[in-house]
Amino acid sequence: MHQHSEGASERGRTAHQFFLDLQDRITDALATLDGRSSFRSDPWDRPEGGGGRTRIIEDGAVFEKGGVAVSAVHGELSEAFAKELPGPGRRFFATGISLVIHPRSPHVPTVHANFRYLEKGDALGQIAWFGGGADLTPWILYEEDAVHFHQTWKRACDLHPEVADYRAYKKWCDEYFMIQHRHERRGIGGIFFDYLGAGEGAKAMVTRSGGGQGPESRSQDLSKVFAFVKDAGGAFLEAYLPVADRRKNTPGTPEERDWQLRRRSRYVEFNLVYDRGTIFGLKTNGRIESILMSLPNMVSWKYDDQPQPGTYQERLVQVLKTPRDWLG
Amino acid sequence: MHQHSEGASERGRTAHQFFLDLQDRITDALATLDGRSSFRSDPWDRPEGGGGRTRIIEDGAVFEKGGVAVSAVHGELSEAFAKELPGPGRRFFATGISLVIHPRSPHVPTVHANFRYLEKGDALGQIAWFGGGADLTPWILYEEDAVHFHQTWKRACDLHPEVADYRAYKKWCDEYFMIQHRHERRGIGGIFFDYLGAGEGAKAMVTRSGGGQGPESRSQDLSKVFAFVKDAGGAFLEAYLPVADRRKNTPGTPEERDWQLRRRSRYVEFNLVYDRGTIFGLKTNGRIESILMSLPNMVSWKYDDQPQPGTYQERLVQVLKTPRDWLG
Numbered sequence: 076m077h078q079h080s081e082g083a084s085e086r087g088r089t090a091h092q093f094f095l096d097l098q099d100r101i102t103d104a105l106a107t108l109d110g111r112s113s114f115r116s117d118p119w120d121r122p123e124g125g126g127g128r129t130r131i132i133e134d135g136a137v138f139e140k141g142g143v144a145v146s147a148v149h150g151e152l153s154e155a156f157a158k159e160l161p162g163p164g165r166r167f168f169a170t171g172i173s174l175v176i177h178p179r180s181p182h183v184p185t186v187h188a189n190f191r192y193l194e195k196g197d198a199l200g201q202i203a204w205f206g207g208g209a210d211l212t213p214w215i216l217y218e219e220d221a222v223h224f225h226q227t228w229k230r231a232c233d234l235h236p237e238v239a240d241y242r243a244y245k246k247w248c249d250e251y252f253m254i255q256h257r258h259e260r261r262g263i264g265g266i267f268f269d270y271l272g273a274g275e276g277a278k279a280m281v282t283r284s285g286g287g288q289g290p291e292s293r294s295q296d297l298s299k300v301f302a303f304v305k306d307a308g309g310a311f312l313e314a315y316l317p318v319a320d321r322r323k324n325t326p327g328t329p330e331e332r333d334w335q336l337r338r339r340s341r342y343v344e345f346n347l348v349y350d351r352g353t354i355f356g357l358k359t360n361g362r363i364e365s366i367l368m369s370l371p372n373m374v375s376w377k378y379d380d381q382p383q384p385g386t387y388q389e390r391l392v393q394v395l396k397t398p399r400d401w402l403g
Numbered sequence: 404m405h406q407h408s409e410g411a412s413e414r415g416r417t418a419h420q421f422f423l424d425l426q427d428r429i430t431d432a433l434a435t436l437d438g439r440s441s442f443r444s445d446p447w448d449r450p451e452g453g454g455g456r457t458r459i460i461e462d463g464a465v466f467e468k469g470g471v472a473v474s475a476v477h478g479e480l481s482e483a484f485a486k487e488l489p490g491p492g493r494r495f496f497a498t499g500i501s502l503v504i505h506p507r508s509p510h511v512p513t514v515h516a517n518f519r520y521l522e523k524g525d526a527l528g529q530i531a532w533f534g535g536g537a538d539l540t541p542w543i544l545y546e547e548d549a550v551h552f553h554q555t556w557k558r559a560c561d562l563h564p565e566v567a568d569y570r571a572y573k574k575w576c577d578e579y580f581m582i583q584h585r586h587e588r589r590g591i592g593g594i595f596f597d598y599l600g601a602g603e604g605a606k607a608m609v610t611r612s613g614g615g616q617g618p619e620s621r622s623q624d625l626s627k628v629f630a631f632v633k634d635a636g637g638a639f640l641e642a643y644l645p646v647a648d649r650r651k652n653t654p655g656t657p658e659e660r661d662w663q664l665r666r667r668s669r670y671v672e673f674n675l676v677y678d679r680g681t682i683f684g685l686k687t688n689g690r691i692e693s694i695l696m697s698l699p700n701m702v703s704w705k706y707d708d709q710p711q712p713g714t715y716q717e718r719l720v721q722v723l724k725t726p727r728d729w730l731g
Contacts, residue, residue, distance in 0.1 A: 117707065131706045142706065256685040340698070347675035348685060357584040357676060370668070370704040377700065378459045378470065379445065379692045 079125045079147035083168045083194065086203065086297065090192040090304075091147045094172040095128070097190075097308045098145045101174065102130050104312050105143075108319060111136035114143065119362060124150045129365045132176075133372070137183065137323045141176035142368030152195070153359065160195055161273045162202030168194040171207075172308065173352075175369040178319065181327040181335035184213035184220065184262070185342065186315050187369070189352075190308045192301075203297060204273035205304045208244070209311060210252050211318075212262030212342060214335040215327075216391045218401075220318045221263045225401040227314035228266045228307070235303035237294040244268045249398040254345045259395035261345040265314075266307075272300040334388055336375035343374055407453045407475035411496045411522065414531065414625065418520035419475045422500040423456070425518075425636045426473045429502065430458050432640050433471075436647060439464035442471065447690060452478045457693045460504075461700070465511065465651045469504035470696030480523070481687065488523055489601045490530030496522040499535075500636070501680075503697040506647065509655040509663035512541035512548065512590070513670065514643050515697070517680070518636045520629075531625060532601035533632045536572070537639060538580050539646075540590030540670060542663040543655075544719045546729075548646045549591045553729040555642035556594045556635070563631035565622040572596045577726040582673045587723035589673040593642075594635075600628040662716055664703035671702055 080091035106113040112135030120126035127146030132138050147170035157165045171191030178185065190207035211224045225245065232239035248267035252260050274295045294300070327335070346353050346369050356366040382388035408419035434441040440463030448454035455474030460466050475498035485493040499519030506513065518535035539552045553573065560567035576595035580588050602623045622628070655663070674681050674697050684694040710716035 133706065140704075140706070256688075256691050336701075343671065343702075344675065344695075347672065348682070354676070360584075363584050364707045367672075367704065368706055372703055372705065373664075374671075374702045374704070375700055376468075376695065376698040376702070378461065378468070378696055 079120075079127065080168070080170060082149065083147070083170070084203070086301070087147075087168050087170060087192065087194055090205075090301065091145075091170040093305060093308070094145045094170060094190065097172055097311075098128070098130065098143050101172075101312060102132075102143050104316060105132065105138065105141070105176065108316060108323070109135040109137045112138065117364070119365070121146075121148050121362070124148060127362065127365060129362075129368065131368060135179070137178055137180070137319060139177050139179040140372040141174070142365070143172070143174040144365045144368065145172050146170065146362075146365065156355070156359070157195075160193070161204070161270060162195045164195060164197035164201065166195065166197055173365075173369075174311075176315075177339070177371045178323070180322065180325055181214040181331040182217075182322040182325040183319050184211050184322075185339075185371070186211050188308075188311050190304055192304075202273055204269070205271045205297075205300050206269035207304060207307060208248055208251075208265060208267035209307075209314065210248055210262050210265040210267070211315075213391065214338050215331060215387055216263070216394060217318075217322070220322070221399075222401050223318060224263070224265060224314050227310050229402060231303075231307045231310040232266065234306055235299065237296075238271065238299050238303040239268070239307075240293065241266065252345065254341055254349065256348070257341060257344070259341070259392060260398060261342055261395075263394060263401070264398060271295075271303075272297040333375070336373050337377055337380055338391075339371045339374045340376045343370055346370065407448075407455065408496070408498060410477065411475070411498070412531070414629070415475075415496050415498060415520065415522055418533075418629065419473075419498040421633060421636070422473045422498060422518065425500055425639075426456070426458065426471050428637075429500075429640060430460075430471050432644060433460065433466065433469070433504065436644060436651070437463040437465045440466065445692070447693070449474075449476050449690070452476060455690065455693060457690075457696065459696060463507070465506055465508070465647060467505050467507040468700040469502070470693070471500070471502040472693045472696065473500045474498065474690075474693065484683070484687070485523075488521070489532070489598060490523045492523060492525035492529065494523065494525055501693075501697075502639075504643075505667070505699045506651070508650065508653055509542040509659040510545075510650040510653040511647050512539050512650075513667075513699070514539050514647075516636075516639050518632055520632075530601055532597070533599045533625075533628050534597035535632060535635060536576055536579070536593060536595035537635075537642065538576055538590050538593040538595070539643075541719065542666050543659060543715055544591070544722060545646075545650070548650070549727075550729050551646060552591075552593060552642050555638050557730060559631075559635045559638040560594065562634055563627065565624075566599065566627050566631040567596070567635075568621065569594065580673065582669055582677065584676070585669060585672070587669070587720060588726060589670055589723075591722060591729070592726060599623075599631075600625040661703070664701050665705055665708055666719075667699040667702045668704045671698055674698065 102114040114130040117129045125148035129144040149168040173189040188209035194203040229241040232241035244266035248264040430442040442458040445457045453476035457472040477496040501517040516537035522531040557569040560569035572594035576592040
């Protein structure tokens with residue numbers, strides 16, 4: 076896989092290697108927890124430069140469908156897209172890890188995480204930054220799960236006070252994963268950040284992408300940012316595994332399963348209508364299967380699907396409409 | 404419901420009444436064919452002006468989920484959207500009928516139709532036009548069904564040679580219902596047309612929306628256009644009912660059902676990523692439930708879901724990749 080980052084800067088190659096190692100750790104741990112299915116690897120090359128290693132789990136005991144993908148791609152951005160990113164020029168190198176896991180039981184939340192590194196400019200590495208985040212989508216709300224998930228990300232941020240700010244990244248996450256037409260978020264959030272290390276040039280981008288305190292008041296030292304991203308990437312298993320582990324033996328009633336399938340439709344709506352990465356990938360000849368691995372196996376849409384007052388369904392939707400401060 | 408078109412021009416009110424009557428005819432006929440479920444009515448008002456009458460069928464013997472909606476709305480377009488439509492000014496009146504029917508059996512194709520009338524301009528009715536179309540989405544291809552569907556639309560067009568051109572509208576339909584990222588269409592097409600009657604001002608719009616011979620060589624006389632739209636609307640039941648009727652007693656094997664659910668995911672991808680009406684509605688505070696009634700009840704996404712060579716699945720996908728001339 077290393078050939079995918081040949082020609083990148085040394086930092087680019089190191090980031091790529093970190094994402095590959097993280098992918099190994101995550102897929103090993105998830106397969107162990109699942110106990111029945113393991114991940115199959117689907118490596119691919121990008122004709123215009125680079126490629127990836129997509130790993131898929133299907134029909135597991137715990138995980139109904141999931142993907143953990145690493146890619147490293149390079150080339151020339153379209154003029155229109157180049158303008159939407161910090162820095163001059165159109166050459167780019169991008170590497171990252173992206174994962175979405177859809178468990179079978181409605182008691183186990185769906186989870187997403189993504190960490191990425193980008194370089195842009197006519198001299199590669201002229202401007203470079205990290206972005207990423209993770210968010211949790213429960214179908215039946217267990218407050219202790221939400222608290223644990225957020226606590227883990229706060230700890231990862233707190234280790235790097237010069238770089239990361241949990242409060243700002245939590246807010247950014249709540250803003251990013253907004254399903255505008257439903258007036259609700261896709262889940263109970265987590266953290267989201269972008270353009271860390273890109274310096275002053277990134278201020279406008281942060282404002283435009285709608286959120287957070289942004290990196291302007293934070294260190295723009297890329298090695299400090301990378302150290303944070305390493306700890307954040309490493310925190311994923313800590314944030315999610317205990318939650319999946321303590322819920323995996325609760326199978327859910329048929330009614331709860333039906334609720335899960337109906338709520339998954341909102342996940343699809345977010346990804347296909349709003350998610351910047353998904354839409355960019357679909358409209359620029361990205362690798363479709365790696366992009367759409369985020370979509371659940373079984374999904375259901377009902378007409379005018381509103382929860383009844385006083386039910387666990389309504390309690391969940393309330394939290395999606397009005398994000399809570401999980402750490403008091 | 405007539406109050407929704409109060410204040411519109413006389414033609415606007417007449418078009419609205421035609422769509423309401425057509426809705427009655429269509430929902431009566433579909434409920435009769437279904438035999439178990441009927442349509443329930445969900446009337447709504449639009450705070451900014453107008454409203455609609457959405458009718459929904461769920462859990463029928465033949466129809467798993469479907470909606471037939473009529474609306475008549477008026478007000479001011481956003482500056483950005485006003486520019487994308489022919490004619491000056493921002494005031495508008497729009498009325499139309501829109502339907503999507505998702506049958507239960509994978510042998511009965513999903514169908515969509517939409518006919519609409521718009522007025523725009525500071526003096527209402529300053530510029531006005533009709534648009535519409537219908538397309539069929541089989542999961543298992545029966546050539547005789549595709550031929551019958553297209554033949555019906557050709558007959559409706561041929562009754563109005565000054566206005567309508569089946570060949571051009573068939574091509575326009577194949578271009579419109581393209582799922583770019585899959586390099587395939589959502590179905591075997593039908594007809595699609597827009598800006599009929601809007602005159603010279605609509606030429607640029609037709610080119611931009613990518614298709615067909617366009618109305619420029621056709622009559623721009625709105626009463627002739629309306630006469631065509633009446634016959635096209637009236638042709639819907641003729642185009643679809645015989646197809647649904649002859650397949651409705653073929654339930655489909657579990658494998659065929661699975662294929663249907665997986666193919667429905669492409670329908671969702673088209674509607675959420677490309678359909679102009681859907682995206683416009685979602686991003687401009689449209690009535691969500693009426694917009695998303697087009698989405699199927701049960702849907703499935705698999706990773707890297709390609710049909711095996713030599714199967715009925717592959718035969719269908721071939722036709723979606725390379726549209727056929729159904730009328731020889």
